[in-house]
Amino acid sequence: MKSDQENQLYSLLRKAGMKATPGHLTILSFIQKSKKPISSQDIINGIDRHLDPATVYRCVTKLKENGIIRQIDLRQNNAHYEFFDMAHHHHIICTGCGRIEDIEDCNLETVHQQILGQTKGFTQIKHHSLEFYGLCKKCNSKN
Amino acid sequence: MKSDQENQLYSLLRKAGMKATPGHLTILSFIQKSKKPISSQDIINGIDRHLDPATVYRCVTKLKENGIIRQIDLRQNNAHYEFFDMAHHHHIICTGCGRIEDIEDCNLETVHQQILGQTKGFTQIKHHSLEFYGLCKKCNSKN
DNA sequence: AACACAAACGCAAGTTACTTGCAATTAATT
Protein backbone atom coordinates (compact mmCIF):
# COMPACT_ATOMS: atom_id res chain seq x y z
CA MET A 1 0.00 0.00 0.00
CA LYS A 2 1.72 3.13 -1.23
CA SER A 3 0.94 6.67 -0.20
CA ASP A 4 -0.42 9.19 -2.65
CA GLN A 5 2.81 11.10 -2.49
CA GLU A 6 4.81 7.99 -3.40
CA ASN A 7 2.55 7.30 -6.36
CA GLN A 8 2.82 10.87 -7.52
CA LEU A 9 6.62 10.83 -7.47
CA TYR A 10 6.64 7.40 -9.09
CA SER A 11 4.71 8.58 -12.12
CA LEU A 12 6.68 11.82 -12.26
CA LEU A 13 9.87 9.79 -12.61
CA ARG A 14 8.40 7.36 -15.12
CA LYS A 15 7.02 10.17 -17.27
CA ALA A 16 10.50 11.67 -17.38
CA GLY A 17 11.87 8.32 -18.54
CA MET A 18 13.60 7.53 -15.28
CA LYS A 19 13.46 4.37 -13.21
CA ALA A 20 11.61 4.61 -9.91
CA THR A 21 14.48 3.31 -7.81
CA PRO A 22 14.83 3.75 -4.05
CA GLY A 23 17.57 6.29 -4.68
CA HIS A 24 15.52 8.43 -7.03
CA LEU A 25 12.40 8.25 -4.87
CA THR A 26 14.20 8.96 -1.61
CA ILE A 27 16.10 11.93 -2.96
CA LEU A 28 13.19 13.39 -4.89
CA SER A 29 10.88 13.08 -1.91
CA PHE A 30 13.47 14.76 0.30
CA ILE A 31 13.87 17.68 -2.09
CA GLN A 32 10.13 18.05 -2.44
CA LYS A 33 9.63 18.16 1.30
CA SER A 34 12.32 20.79 1.77
CA LYS A 35 11.17 24.37 2.03
CA LYS A 36 14.46 25.79 0.75
CA PRO A 37 17.00 24.94 -1.92
CA ILE A 38 19.30 22.23 -0.60
CA SER A 39 22.72 20.88 -1.52
CA SER A 40 23.75 17.31 -2.26
CA GLN A 41 25.46 17.25 1.11
CA ASP A 42 22.18 18.26 2.77
CA ILE A 43 20.56 15.27 1.06
CA ILE A 44 23.31 12.87 2.11
CA ASN A 45 23.01 13.99 5.72
CA GLY A 46 19.26 14.35 5.78
CA ILE A 47 17.76 11.22 4.25
CA ASP A 48 16.51 8.33 6.38
CA ARG A 49 18.00 5.41 4.51
CA HIS A 50 21.69 5.27 3.64
CA LEU A 51 22.72 6.18 0.10
CA ASP A 52 26.28 6.36 -1.11
CA PRO A 53 27.41 9.95 -1.82
CA ALA A 54 28.29 8.92 -5.39
CA THR A 55 24.73 7.71 -5.84
CA VAL A 56 23.30 10.96 -4.55
CA TYR A 57 25.44 13.05 -6.88
CA ARG A 58 24.48 10.86 -9.83
CA CYS A 59 20.76 10.97 -9.01
CA VAL A 60 20.72 14.72 -8.53
CA THR A 61 22.40 15.19 -11.90
CA LYS A 62 19.83 12.95 -13.57
CA LEU A 63 16.90 14.65 -11.89
CA LYS A 64 18.26 17.98 -13.08
CA GLU A 65 18.84 16.76 -16.63
CA ASN A 66 15.29 15.52 -16.79
CA GLY A 67 13.87 18.80 -15.57
CA ILE A 68 12.44 17.43 -12.32
CA ILE A 69 14.59 19.60 -10.09
CA ARG A 70 16.29 22.90 -10.79
CA GLN A 71 19.73 24.12 -9.83
CA ILE A 72 20.12 27.33 -7.83
CA ASP A 73 23.35 29.28 -7.41
CA LEU A 74 23.52 30.77 -3.97
CA ARG A 75 27.12 31.94 -4.20
CA GLN A 76 27.99 29.39 -1.58
CA ASN A 77 30.56 26.69 -2.13
CA ASN A 78 28.22 24.14 -3.61
CA ALA A 79 25.22 23.79 -5.88
CA HIS A 80 21.71 23.88 -4.44
CA TYR A 81 18.55 22.37 -5.86
CA GLU A 82 14.82 22.77 -5.54
CA PHE A 83 11.77 20.96 -6.84
CA PHE A 84 10.97 22.23 -10.31
CA ASP A 85 7.22 22.00 -10.10
CA MET A 86 6.65 25.10 -8.07
CA ALA A 87 5.69 28.60 -9.13
CA HIS A 88 8.55 30.41 -10.81
CA HIS A 89 10.29 32.54 -8.23
CA HIS A 90 13.64 33.86 -7.09
CA HIS A 91 15.59 34.13 -3.88
CA ILE A 92 17.09 36.62 -1.54
CA ILE A 93 20.13 35.36 0.32
CA CYS A 94 21.68 36.86 3.43
CA THR A 95 25.37 37.45 2.86
CA GLY A 96 25.88 37.21 6.60
CA CYS A 97 24.33 33.88 7.54
CA GLY A 98 23.07 32.31 4.32
CA ARG A 99 19.40 32.59 5.24
CA ILE A 100 17.17 32.23 2.17
CA GLU A 101 13.75 33.64 1.41
CA ASP A 102 11.61 33.30 -1.70
CA ILE A 103 10.78 36.28 -3.87
CA GLU A 104 7.59 35.95 -5.86
CA ASP A 105 6.35 37.93 -8.80
CA CYS A 106 8.78 37.83 -11.66
CA ASN A 107 7.92 39.05 -15.11
CA LEU A 108 11.29 38.62 -16.70
CA GLU A 109 9.94 36.22 -19.29
CA THR A 110 8.87 39.22 -21.35
CA VAL A 111 12.47 40.39 -21.22
CA HIS A 112 13.61 37.21 -23.00
CA GLN A 113 12.18 38.31 -26.34
CA GLN A 114 13.59 41.77 -25.86
CA ILE A 115 17.08 40.38 -25.31
CA LEU A 116 16.84 38.05 -28.29
CA GLY A 117 15.95 41.06 -30.40
CA GLN A 118 19.16 42.81 -29.37
CA THR A 119 21.71 40.02 -29.36
CA LYS A 120 23.43 38.74 -32.46
CA GLY A 121 24.90 35.59 -31.02
CA PHE A 122 21.98 33.89 -29.30
CA THR A 123 18.80 32.37 -30.71
CA GLN A 124 17.12 30.94 -27.69
CA ILE A 125 16.75 31.69 -23.99
CA LYS A 126 15.74 28.72 -21.92
CA HIS A 127 15.67 30.18 -18.45
CA HIS A 128 17.22 32.74 -16.16
CA SER A 129 18.45 32.88 -12.62
CA LEU A 130 17.98 35.91 -10.46
CA GLU A 131 19.24 36.16 -6.93
CA PHE A 132 19.26 39.10 -4.57
CA TYR A 133 21.92 39.46 -1.90
CA GLY A 134 21.48 41.45 1.26
CA LEU A 135 21.41 41.41 5.02
CA CYS A 136 18.65 39.83 7.06
CA LYS A 137 17.32 41.58 10.14
CA LYS A 138 19.34 39.43 12.51
CA CYS A 139 22.66 40.01 10.74
CA ASN A 140 21.92 43.67 10.20
CA SER A 141 21.40 44.27 13.91
CA LYS A 142 24.66 42.50 14.79
CA ASN A 143 26.71 45.49 13.67
CA MET B 1 58.52 55.23 -15.57
CA LYS B 2 55.13 53.72 -15.05
CA SER B 3 52.27 53.61 -17.52
CA ASP B 4 49.02 55.45 -16.88
CA GLN B 5 47.23 52.16 -16.48
CA GLU B 6 49.70 51.02 -13.83
CA ASN B 7 49.25 54.28 -11.92
CA GLN B 8 45.49 53.99 -12.15
CA LEU B 9 45.48 50.47 -10.72
CA TYR B 10 48.02 51.47 -8.09
CA SER B 11 45.80 54.21 -6.70
CA LEU B 12 42.72 52.02 -7.00
CA LEU B 13 44.37 49.46 -4.73
CA ARG B 14 45.69 52.04 -2.29
CA LYS B 15 42.32 53.73 -2.00
CA ALA B 16 40.81 50.38 -1.12
CA GLY B 17 43.41 49.94 1.61
CA MET B 18 45.35 47.24 -0.21
CA LYS B 19 49.07 47.01 -0.87
CA ALA B 20 50.16 47.50 -4.45
CA THR B 21 52.07 44.24 -4.67
CA PRO B 22 53.10 42.51 -7.90
CA GLY B 23 50.43 39.90 -7.23
CA HIS B 24 47.61 42.38 -6.82
CA LEU B 25 48.70 44.51 -9.77
CA THR B 26 49.25 41.58 -12.12
CA ILE B 27 45.92 39.95 -11.31
CA LEU B 28 43.91 43.15 -11.32
CA SER B 29 45.42 44.25 -14.63
CA PHE B 30 44.66 40.85 -16.13
CA ILE B 31 41.03 40.98 -15.01
CA GLN B 32 40.66 44.53 -16.28
CA LYS B 33 42.01 43.62 -19.71
CA SER B 34 39.69 40.62 -20.02
CA LYS B 35 36.51 41.13 -21.99
CA LYS B 36 34.64 38.38 -20.17
CA PRO B 37 34.32 37.11 -16.62
CA ILE B 38 37.27 34.84 -15.87
CA SER B 39 38.04 32.18 -13.29
CA SER B 40 41.02 31.95 -10.94
CA GLN B 41 42.33 29.15 -13.14
CA ASP B 42 42.15 31.46 -16.17
CA ILE B 43 44.28 33.94 -14.24
CA ILE B 44 46.82 31.32 -13.19
CA ASN B 45 47.19 30.15 -16.79
CA GLY B 46 46.98 33.55 -18.41
CA ILE B 47 49.31 35.89 -16.53
CA ASP B 48 52.84 36.60 -17.77
CA ARG B 49 54.76 36.28 -14.56
CA HIS B 50 54.44 33.23 -12.35
CA LEU B 51 52.22 33.43 -9.29
CA ASP B 52 51.50 30.56 -6.96
CA PRO B 53 47.90 29.33 -7.20
CA ALA B 54 47.43 29.94 -3.48
CA THR B 55 48.48 33.54 -4.00
CA VAL B 56 46.03 33.99 -6.85
CA TYR B 57 43.14 32.59 -4.81
CA ARG B 58 44.06 34.81 -1.88
CA CYS B 59 44.37 37.94 -4.03
CA VAL B 60 41.09 37.34 -5.84
CA THR B 61 39.31 36.95 -2.50
CA LYS B 62 40.81 40.21 -1.25
CA LEU B 63 39.96 42.10 -4.42
CA LYS B 64 36.41 40.86 -4.11
CA GLU B 65 36.16 41.74 -0.42
CA ASN B 66 37.34 45.25 -1.19
CA GLY B 67 34.82 45.72 -3.98
CA ILE B 68 37.36 46.03 -6.78
CA ILE B 69 36.15 42.97 -8.65
CA ARG B 70 32.80 41.25 -8.60
CA GLN B 71 31.91 37.55 -8.57
CA ILE B 72 29.75 36.08 -11.30
CA ASP B 73 28.01 32.69 -11.15
CA LEU B 74 27.96 31.09 -14.55
CA ARG B 75 26.72 27.71 -13.39
CA GLN B 76 30.07 26.28 -14.35
CA ASN B 77 32.28 24.44 -11.94
CA ASN B 78 34.10 27.47 -10.61
CA ALA B 79 33.60 31.11 -9.70
CA HIS B 80 34.18 33.81 -12.29
CA TYR B 81 35.11 37.43 -11.74
CA GLU B 82 34.99 40.71 -13.58
CA PHE B 83 36.23 44.23 -12.99
CA PHE B 84 33.74 46.07 -10.82
CA ASP B 85 34.13 49.49 -12.33
CA MET B 86 32.06 48.88 -15.42
CA ALA B 87 28.46 49.68 -16.19
CA HIS B 88 26.07 47.42 -14.33
CA HIS B 89 25.06 44.62 -16.63
CA HIS B 90 24.18 40.94 -16.79
CA HIS B 91 25.12 37.93 -18.85
CA ILE B 92 23.67 35.39 -21.18
CA ILE B 93 25.47 32.06 -21.11
CA CYS B 94 25.25 29.32 -23.72
CA THR B 95 24.37 26.05 -22.04
CA GLY B 96 26.03 24.26 -24.94
CA CYS B 97 29.53 25.76 -25.12
CA GLY B 98 29.77 28.28 -22.29
CA ARG B 99 29.94 31.31 -24.58
CA ILE B 100 29.14 34.53 -22.70
CA GLU B 101 27.64 37.79 -23.88
CA ASP B 102 26.82 40.93 -21.93
CA ILE B 103 23.26 42.11 -21.50
CA GLU B 104 22.89 45.81 -20.92
CA ASP B 105 19.95 47.77 -19.60
CA CYS B 106 18.87 46.58 -16.23
CA ASN B 107 16.46 48.51 -14.09
CA LEU B 108 16.14 46.02 -11.29
CA GLU B 109 17.40 48.51 -8.72
CA THR B 110 13.86 49.85 -8.49
CA VAL B 111 12.75 46.34 -7.64
CA HIS B 112 14.97 46.33 -4.55
CA GLN B 113 12.72 48.73 -2.66
CA GLN B 114 9.66 46.83 -3.78
CA ILE B 115 11.09 43.59 -2.39
CA LEU B 116 12.10 45.19 0.90
CA GLY B 117 8.52 46.39 1.24
CA GLN B 118 7.21 42.84 0.99
CA THR B 119 9.73 40.82 2.96
CA LYS B 120 9.67 40.52 6.72
CA GLY B 121 13.12 39.05 7.19
CA PHE B 122 15.41 41.35 5.24
CA THR B 123 16.37 44.98 5.78
CA GLN B 124 18.90 45.60 3.07
CA ILE B 125 19.63 44.50 -0.48
CA LYS B 126 23.19 45.04 -1.53
CA HIS B 127 23.17 43.66 -5.05
CA HIS B 128 21.64 41.09 -7.33
CA SER B 129 22.84 38.64 -9.89
CA LEU B 130 20.87 37.90 -13.02
CA GLU B 131 21.98 35.41 -15.61
CA PHE B 132 20.16 34.17 -18.69
CA TYR B 133 20.80 30.71 -20.05
CA GLY B 134 20.18 29.73 -23.65
CA LEU B 135 21.67 28.42 -26.86
CA CYS B 136 23.99 30.44 -29.07
CA LYS B 137 23.59 30.30 -32.86
CA LYS B 138 26.45 27.87 -33.28
CA CYS B 139 25.13 25.37 -30.73
CA ASN B 140 21.57 25.78 -31.90
CA SER B 141 22.45 24.82 -35.46
CA LYS B 142 24.36 21.75 -34.30
CA ASN B 143 21.13 19.88 -33.61
C1' DA C 1 68.03 56.27 3.88
C1' DA C 2 67.23 52.86 7.45
C1' DC C 3 63.70 50.49 10.63
C1' DA C 4 59.67 48.13 12.04
C1' DC C 5 55.80 45.56 11.09
C1' DA C 6 51.89 43.86 9.11
C1' DA C 7 50.63 42.09 4.86
C1' DA C 8 51.76 39.16 1.04
C1' DC C 9 54.26 35.35 -0.87
C1' DG C 10 55.78 30.50 -2.13
C1' DC C 11 55.68 25.94 -0.94
C1' DA C 12 53.64 21.86 0.87
C1' DA C 13 49.96 19.61 2.87
C1' DG C 14 45.09 19.33 3.66
C1' DT C 15 40.03 19.73 2.58
C1' DT C 16 35.69 19.88 0.12
C1' DA C 17 32.87 18.74 -3.44
C1' DC C 18 32.33 16.14 -6.53
C1' DT C 19 33.60 12.29 -10.59
C1' DT C 20 34.85 7.86 -12.55
C1' DG C 21 35.68 2.80 -13.08
C1' DC C 22 33.92 -1.48 -12.15
C1' DA C 23 31.52 -5.44 -10.56
C1' DA C 24 27.11 -6.65 -8.38
C1' DT C 25 22.27 -5.67 -8.14
C1' DT C 26 17.72 -4.46 -9.68
C1' DA C 27 13.71 -2.15 -12.18
C1' DA C 28 11.27 -2.50 -16.25
C1' DT C 29 10.35 -4.67 -20.57
C1' DT C 30 9.51 -9.07 -23.24
Added chain:
DNA sequence: AATTAATTGCAAGTAACTTGCGTTTGTGTT
Protein backbone atom coordinates in the same frame (compact mmCIF):
# COMPACT_ATOMS: atom_id res chain seq x y z
C1' DA D 1 10.62 -16.13 -15.70
C1' DA D 2 14.24 -14.28 -18.76
C1' DT D 3 16.66 -10.30 -20.61
C1' DT D 4 18.82 -6.08 -20.44
C1' DA D 5 20.04 -1.61 -19.53
C1' DA D 6 20.08 1.48 -15.68
C1' DT D 7 21.35 1.96 -10.90
C1' DT D 8 24.10 1.18 -6.88
C1' DG D 9 28.08 0.73 -3.56
C1' DC D 10 32.74 0.81 -2.98
C1' DA D 11 37.21 2.53 -3.87
C1' DA D 12 40.12 5.48 -6.17
C1' DG D 13 40.79 9.76 -8.52
C1' DT D 14 40.31 14.81 -9.65
C1' DA D 15 39.38 19.88 -9.54
C1' DA D 16 39.11 23.78 -6.98
C1' DC D 17 40.27 25.74 -3.57
C1' DT D 18 42.21 26.49 1.69
C1' DT D 19 45.48 26.55 5.45
C1' DG D 20 49.92 26.59 8.03
C1' DC D 21 54.29 28.38 8.16
C1' DG D 22 58.62 30.47 7.46
C1' DT D 23 60.45 34.05 4.36
C1' DT D 24 60.05 38.23 1.76
C1' DT D 25 58.37 42.80 0.79
C1' DG D 26 55.47 47.14 0.63
C1' DT D 27 54.58 51.16 3.56
C1' DG D 28 54.43 54.30 7.20
C1' DT D 29 57.73 56.08 10.45
C1' DT D 30 61.88 57.58 12.14
